[in-house]
Amino acid sequence: MSDDAQSTHTFQVDLRGLVDLLSHHLYSSPRVYLRELLQNAVDAITARQALDAGAPARITVRTADGRLTVTDTGVGLTEADVHRFLATIGRSSKRGADGGLDGAELASARGDFIGQFGIGLLACFVVADEITVTTKSAADPAAPAVEWRGGSDGRYAIRPLPAGAVTEPGTTVTLVPRPDAAEWTRPEQVVALARHYGALLRHEVTVEDAGGRVTRINDTPPPWQRRYGSPLARKEALVEHCRRTFDFTPLDTIDLDLPLVGLRGVAYVLPTSVHPSRQAGHRVHLKGMLLSDQAHELLPDWAFFVRCVVDADSLRPTASREALYEDETLAAIRDALGARIRDWLTGLSAGDPALLHQFIATHHLAVKALARYDDELLRLLLPWLPFETTDGQVTLDEFARAHPVILVTQSVEEFRQVAPIASAAGLGVVNGGYAYDRDLVHRLPEIRPGSSVTDLDPTTVTAHLDTVDPAAELAAAAFLHTAREVIAQFDCDVVLRSFHPVSAPSLLLDSREARHERTRTELATEADGLWADILGSLRSAAPRAQLVLNHLNPLVRRAASVTEPGLAVTAVEALYGQALLLTRRPLRPTESALLNRAFIGLLDHAMHETGSDPRGETS
Incomplete structure (x- = not known):
């Protein structure tokens, strides 16, 4: 046409x-x-x-x-x-x-x-x-x-x-x-x-x-723009506004003011901890009109410990006018508001230590997330941050004073394995298995010269376990032989040592390399053909896990004297199962079966002993 x-x-x-x-x-x-x-x-x-x-x-x-x-x-x-x-x-x-x-x-x-x-x-x-x-x-x-x-x-x-x-x-x-x-x-x-x-x-x-x-309907200007007789009166008015708007009493209030984009408002610090993945519901007004009460994109992800109310002139709404349009202006505003909250944190470290302690006790995970990427905040706040250690939940500064050499585990499981023994041996170990903790502890020497931080190696713990008298180990040789045969299916060795606390009958030392090798073996067992051959060829010489039996523990000494083969096997399975439970890691099906078998075996033995008189006749 x-x-x-x-x-x-x-x-x-x-x-x-x-x-x-x-x-x-x-x-x-x-x-x-x-x-x-x-x-x-x-x-x-x-x-x-x-x-x-x-x-x-x-x-x-x-x-x-x-x-x-x-x-x-x-x-x-x-x-x-x-x-x-x-x-x-x-x-x-x-x-x-x-x-x-x-x-x-x-x-x-x-x-x-x-x-x-x-x-x-x-x-x-x-x-x-x-x-x-x-x-x-x-x-x-x-x-x-x-x-x-x-x-x-x-x-x-x-x-x-x-x-x-x-x-x-x-x-x-x-x-x-x-x-x-x-x-x-x-x-x-x-x-x-x-x-x-x-x-x-x-x-x-x-x-x-x-x-x-x-x-x-409206009572203007908003509370953060009104004039008050004193700073205390203003603070009380903002706290009341937070109660009406969000139904909580804030830990503190943070003024938000970005004149270049016509944004003013306030951030309220939550009085209780929240999970970092929980999206914050900020209230955003555009020239006074509510745009959204769920504007999670207003602040950086790390600022999940505040709820905001802001009124702005330059934010761009979506077509439905129920959310913010993601553009360069919003990104710049988000960064600027994040800087305001960061400045508030910096001010607390210098001007209100009591409030800082209260805030960190509630929101330490948020501070760790921020300090990981902010060198100034790391320097100011890292000594204040609490960590799980062999001395309990203490600040890193306090822990470093007691332990010039700090050992860090790579997982929560490793920490739980070694914490009782390391504490008794006087070793300073920090649980590095939680988000950000391992990275932050390794940066301690940057702000505290003279501190030494290194990853924990299971051999460091075994070096603090005392060897057993040769005569005692010889007397327990038969039991140890049985134990090694029973536990071998879990790629685990058995050794006899003396260590504190005496109340701990056994310790399972399981390095990350040993766990990786065990996982590879399980996959190879379940796989067929070419994939099984490939996994088999990747077999490494990684150290095996170790079940360390405590010769100082009365239960272990009694078990080591057992001569009946069936009862000895049951005792080994019970000791291994207890050590597994102390690690608090998820059990594999074979390990769950072992625990059940040990429990039933001990119960059968107890019932048999109860049902017999000294002459071997059933009562």
């Missing part, structure tokens, strides 16, 4: 389908209809104040006779504006285009508008089938007021109103909710929704019910 024969067509829009799309895929709930109405009203007032800075700024919501109306003292529309904006989906009256209401003067103030997408009025069709808009223009006072009626079927009607029907500039939107959406326009629900979305709006917002009772 030639260019001359080419025809041009206009897209046809199915309004019902579009409304269904909005209600089920763009907006999270029908309740957003009131937010959109409030937002349009705020933008209309902003547009009027761009023409007349002294213009009134009021928004009134009324619920009566099954109807809901929202009236604003904004810029209003002429009949031409109504045709151009209300009847054209997606076109916003905030856009600078071709003069009139959306001309250059108002376009220059576009940054002051909340809405940017031109689909706000459609949200009303989520709860109503018909919308009536009555409006009078402030930009063209001579123009008559206009009534626009639109239906969810896509039809609309416009008529000019008689002179005097509307005397003041502004707009009133009226809707009658459908029966299935009536709950969203009940008076008490409207008040709750208005407060939820508009508590920080900068223009007066009121809700009036059928009885004429008026409820003031």
Whole structure:
């Protein structure tokens, strides 16, 4: 087809389908209809104040006779504006285009508008089938007021109103909710929704019910921008605001102020610990209108110990206006807010040690996550941080004073294996199996010269175990032979040593290399063909695990004297099973079977002994 024969067509829009799309895929709930109405009203007032800075700024919501109306003292529309904006989906009256209401003067103030997408009025069709808009223009006072009626079927009607029907500039939107959406326009629900979305709006917002009772919605300015008689009074006001907003009493408050992007607010420090993976629910307002109460992307991931309320001018919302758009501005704001929280931490170390101790006791995991990547905070806070050690839960500074050489395990399991023995031997061991701990402990010499930190080797522990008298080991040779045969299936050796505490009958020393080799062996056993051959060829000479029996323990000495083969096997299995349980690691099926077998064997032996008299006759 030639260019001359080419025809041009206009897209046809199915309004019902579009409304269904909005209600089920763009907006999270029908309740957003009131937010959109409030937002349009705020933008209309902003547009009027761009023409007349002294213009009134009021928004009134009324619920009566099954109807809901929202009236604003904004810029209003002429009949031409109504045709151009209300009847054209997606076109916003905030856009600078071709003069009139959306001309250059108002376009220059576009940054002051909340809405940017031109689909706000459609949200009303989520709860109503018909919308009536009555409006009078402030930009063209001579123009008559206009009534626009639109239906969810896509039809609309416009008529000019008689002179005097509307005397003041502004707009009133009226809707009658459908029966299935009536709950969203009940008076008490409207008040709750208005407060939820508009508590920080900068223009007066009121809700009036059928009885004429008026409820003031917003109390501006927000508490962090008000003037108080003293710092203590301000702190008490912010604490009360946190209780009302988040339902907890904060450990402390952190002022957030980024003038370049028009952001102000406050961060509340949680009084209890939370898991780092739990996403924080920050409340973000855009020019006073609530954008999201679950804006987890506002702060860096490490700042999971605070909840924020902020009001900003330059944040960019998504199309649904229920989340933040991820762009360079948001990334810069996130970094800047993270720096504010970091500065607060730095200030605590110098100015309020008692609060710092309280904070670290609650949120030490967050501080460890931050200190790992922040050299200054590492220097300031690492000595204050608690670690699990053979001396208990103590700060690293306190532990380093008692132990010039610090040994660090690579896993929680290794620490639990060696902690009782290492403590009795006077070794200083830190559990490095938790997130960040091993890396942080290894950096201690950077801020505490003279400290020595090294990874724990199981041979370091065995070097502190005393050998047994040769005569005693010879007397236990038969039992040790049985033990080695029984435990060999677990790639484990058995040795007899003397060590403290005496209450510990056995110790399982299982290095990471030994565990890797055992896992490889298990996979090779379960695999077939080529894969089994490959795993077999990878067999290493890694050291095997060791079951160390404590000759000082009365139970071990008694077990070593057992001559009955069956009871000796059961005793070995019980000692190995107890050592396994002390490591607190998950048991493999074969190990669980061994524990069950040992328990049943000991029970059978006890019952047999109880049921026999000294002459060997059953009683």
